[in-house]
Amino acid sequence: MIPAVANKMKSASDDPISEGADLEALNPADRISWAREKFSGQALATTSFGAQSAAFLHLLTTHWPDLPVVFIDTGYHFPETLTFARELTQRFGLNLKTYRPLLSPAEIESRHGKLWEQGPEGLETFHEIIRVEPMRQAFRDLQPALWLAGLRRSGSEHRQKQEVLSRQDSRWKLLPILEWTDREVGDYLKSPPSPIIPSGPRAMSPLETASPRNAWMRFPIPRICATSAGNGNVVCTTGSNDRFLIFFSMAIRSRVAFPFTIN
Secondary structure (H helix, E strand, C coil): CCCCHHHHCCCCCCCCHHHHHHHHCCCHHHHHHHHHHHHCCCEEEEECCCCCHHHHHHHHHHHCCCCEEEEECCCCCCHHHHHHHHHHHHHHCCEEEEECCCCCHHHHHHHHCCHHHCHHHHHHHHHHHHHHHHHHHHHHHHCCCEEECCCCHHHCCHHHHCCCEEEECCEEEECCCCCCCHHHHHHHHCCCCCCCCCCCHHHHHHHHHCCHHHHHHHCCCCEEEEECCCCCCEEEEECCCHHHHHHHHHHHHHCCCECECCC
16 A cells, blocks of 8 residues: 555655655555556656566556656667567567667768767767667657656666655656665566566577677667756766676576576
């Protein structure tokens, strides 16, 4: 049952401090249920179809089936990641909204060269083109009062300072699984009535190809995007789920018992 906080927040302009404190005490499912009650038709979620995406997306669709889920198809994803995205979209019935950069990879590299090889400034330009501007477009189109994301504190040092509910300029940001550890994500993935991850090694290959060794060639610095306080601009910072990715990669290679089938 959602506590009294659910009746205190009448609109997205109310003071979040007491509500955020109460939301900290809720489990992820109740946080999503609370958000659905208060922000129905005014919210979106984002996903990169990365390591913990299956758990986060399954939790979302169980408690908020029609929630729009935004995916930025940068043009630089591995084919296996896109396959994984299609499988999860079909399996969970995601209300997926895919956004893409204005320029194709060929156009980017024709105009700017290999930006990811041009130092920090090149990387900033690169991520502005392939991630930030498409995210801005999604916000313009969908006008959310609430943004849900699957970030976890264990993902990086930067995320240790995140709160379950925070204000980001014109919208709230809710992180339902913020406190979940790698083990808790794994436990959720293998929870009954059936494993969440589609069976077969190909479905899991994004977890392998997203490992530091392979991802470094495609995306030298993992990025986390968010709206900055004060001006509403979308900015990106570094972060990593390397431990989680390596854990799954090792599970796949060693064929250990886990919530999916290795054929």
